[in-house]
Each structure stands twice: as C-alpha cells, then as structure tokens.
Amino acid sequence: MPTNPNQRDQSTSSNIQHSQIAIHRDISGARHAEVSQTQTIPVSQGFGPDVVGTERPPPTIMLISKDSVSFYTDEYTLLRLSNNNFNGLLPLPSQASVNRMVFLKNLPSSELKIVLHAIYVNVPITSSGNSLDDFQLLARGIGWLPTFGIPVKSVILPRTPLFNRMLSFAPLHSVEVYSLAGHHDMNDLAVTASPHTLSFDLASLNKELAKHMGPTYLLRLLRLHRIRQTTLLSLLAKAPDSHSETEECRSEDQQVLKGEWNTSVGFLIGKVNAGTVPGLIREAVMSHTSSITCKDCTRARDARLNAVLAEWSATVRSV
Structure with a gap:
C-alpha cells in the first residue's frame, strides 16, 4: 500500500515533475507507458507537475490519455479512493520516475480530466458550456469513475464543483440530469434537479433514459408528477x-x-x-x-x- 504523499521521497516527485516524457504511438495493450524520444507529451491544464500554491499532493505518477495528454497525479489519492486498485493499474511496482506512467488507451483526455476533477475537488473547472453535448461529455467522464473503483456518489458531493456543474445543466436538460443522478444513486442531485423536471411530459420519456435512471428513481419521478397533477385537479x-x-x-x-x-x-x-x-x-x-x-x-x-x-x-x- 502507498504511504501518505507528504511522506514520500521528494526526489521521486521532483524527477517526475522535471522529466520530459514521450510515448510510442503504437501502444495498444500494455498497461504502463513506455519511454521514447519520438514525441513530447502535452500536459493537461490544471494537472501539471507544479503543485505550488495548490492543494494537490506532489505528483508521483503520470496518467496518459488515449490522445496522448499527460496528467500528473499522486498514487496515494487514487488508491485511497478506489476499491479496485484503480482498475488493477496500481500500485506501480517501480519507484523509478521514468517508469511511473500509466497509459489509459480507451480514455480520451476530455473525459480523463473529468475523472480527475471528481477526485481532486480543489482543481478549478474551466469549461463553461451548457449544451447537451457538454452535458454528455460530462456524463461520459463521470461514467468512468466506477471502472476505476470509485463510486460516483462518494466523490461528487453537494457543493463540490462537479456537483454544481452537473446541477447547472438541470434548467435545460432536467430529465437527463435526473437520469444521471439516478443511475449513480446520487440522491442529493436527484432531489435538487427534480423540480426542473416538472414541466416535462413524462409520456415522452424515452426507454433509454427510463432504463438509465433505474426503477427506483423512475418510480419516484412518476410519483412526484402524479401527486402534483392530482393535487391541482383536486384543488x-x-x-x-x-x-x-x-x-x-x-x-x-x-x-x-x-x-x-x-x-x-x-x-x-x-x-x-x-x-x-x-x-x-x-x-x-x-x-x-x-x-x-x-x-x-x-x-x-x-x-x-x-x-x-x-x-x-x-x-x-x-x-
């Protein structure tokens, strides 16, 4: 098991922070990236090697996305939150900085960034779009968390940036937000988003969204709408x-x-x-x-x- 990141050998962190890393384009199934001199990897904004002035722990590993963008993270935090050793990818056996990389071959940088925003809640979220496409990207990113053994509701809590970001879509995409909340059993988000669904005609709810939110949350939504309609007619x-x-x-x-x-x-x-x-x-x-x-x-x-x-x-x- 990893030790607390503040107790790690700072030389390892320093080596990762200042090394120039590259990977082969033809990596397919290997879980750990290899070092090459063929291409320098761009670094994701908000997840670079410099943590001075932030609340992020010193980086000890690098995650590399499908589209070859690097994210500096720390192994201790990922393992602490995960119940499956980050999908079996951690801990890394080597302490040498040159080998402390994990290539996530199926995960694009736009979605990996959302995963890490859920984990590192103090990293500012820069995206400000409110289209359905933006919401679907957010939903896909959040959907990766269980793959890495991190229950969504354990990290995306009320008043955290991602919770607020998800809720910001509710006025325009109320049923989609409610369905996402139900799918991940996020009761607080479902309760907060549900008033925005009141003008939605549930007769037009498609099977995909109904199945996605699950029977419990679907029943709660149907009951809410029925109670309000019958109450008004009775009045x-x-x-x-x-x-x-x-x-x-x-x-x-x-x-x-x-x-x-x-x-x-x-x-x-x-x-x-x-x-x-x-x-x-x-x-x-x-x-x-x-x-x-x-x-x-x-x-x-x-x-x-x-x-x-x-x-x-x-x-x-x-x-």
Whole structure:
C-alpha cells in the first residue's frame, strides 16, 4: 500500500515533475507507458507537475490519455479512493520516475480530466458550456469513475464543483440530469434537479433514459408528477363558496359563477401538468369568469382562486 504523499521521497516527485516524457504511438495493450524520444507529451491544464500554491499532493505518477495528454497525479489519492486498485493499474511496482506512467488507451483526455476533477475537488473547472453535448461529455467522464473503483456518489458531493456543474445543466436538460443522478444513486442531485423536471411530459420519456435512471428513481419521478397533477385537479374541482342572497344576486344567479368556474377548469384539464404555473391558472379563471358583475361573487371567486394558488405553491416540488 502507498504511504501518505507528504511522506514520500521528494526526489521521486521532483524527477517526475522535471522529466520530459514521450510515448510510442503504437501502444495498444500494455498497461504502463513506455519511454521514447519520438514525441513530447502535452500536459493537461490544471494537472501539471507544479503543485505550488495548490492543494494537490506532489505528483508521483503520470496518467496518459488515449490522445496522448499527460496528467500528473499522486498514487496515494487514487488508491485511497478506489476499491479496485484503480482498475488493477496500481500500485506501480517501480519507484523509478521514468517508469511511473500509466497509459489509459480507451480514455480520451476530455473525459480523463473529468475523472480527475471528481477526485481532486480543489482543481478549478474551466469549461463553461451548457449544451447537451457538454452535458454528455460530462456524463461520459463521470461514467468512468466506477471502472476505476470509485463510486460516483462518494466523490461528487453537494457543493463540490462537479456537483454544481452537473446541477447547472438541470434548467435545460432536467430529465437527463435526473437520469444521471439516478443511475449513480446520487440522491442529493436527484432531489435538487427534480423540480426542473416538472414541466416535462413524462409520456415522452424515452426507454433509454427510463432504463438509465433505474426503477427506483423512475418510480419516484412518476410519483412526484402524479401527486402534483392530482393535487391541482383536486384543488380546482372545488368551486367558490356561495354568498348570502341579495336582491341583485339570488341563489340561482350564483350558479353562473360556478358554471363559469367549471368551464375554466375544463379548459385547464388538457393543459395541467406537474409544472403548471400559477399565472396560467389565474389567467384561465379570470378570463372565463369575466362576465361576473356581482361584487360578492367576485370576492368569492378571488378568495377561492387565491386559496388554490397558495396551496398549489406549497405542494411538494421534489422527489
């Protein structure tokens, strides 16, 4: 087992930091990279040899991506977080700096960088795109963590940069983020992302996403949407209260308000979903009851409408 990186022989770290490393282009199945003089390997931003002024431990090994980009890391941290010796690649048998490299033949640098951002949470994330392509790249990178024996939910915790980065996609890609959270059993992310799914029509949820999130998280999402829809319909089903009869508005006259309220409910039924906004409800009710002239009926309508909107706003919004 490795020792704490702060107790390592600093000369080994120094040799790695200042060596000029290259690899053969034809490496295929070997787990450790070989040294060559054919090409200098570019270094990934944020994972270079210099750790001065950062919270990263001194590097003791180099990871080399599929597209020949190097990442300086430390063996101790990788082994501490992994439950399978980093997919059986560590520990390296040699302490010589020239041999302390691992070539990851299937892992491109863009995805390896995400893996290491999950591990080294204090390294700033520079990407700022919010397209679906950016999210899918992030999902692929995160998906490598279990391969290396690192449970996703053990390193991507609330308020960590990658957690926040994943959550930033939720307004535009809510179901994709929720599905990713479910797939990796990230309850905190699922709970936080789920309100963004409320306007999504679950009838259009494709089988791939449903399968990806798993039955437990799918059931939780279905239950949330069903509870909200049935709650709103139940609230709307109750018409405004009657008021004391007056010369201008007798009991039979007040049935006009109830009829127009029910008309507005009928209009909303085809539009109601778990994410129905209060403005749509108010607009529908007000437009369908605009012919009401009795002040007492108007007050009864407004009281019922405000009660509906207040209870709707308080209805559960997350799984």
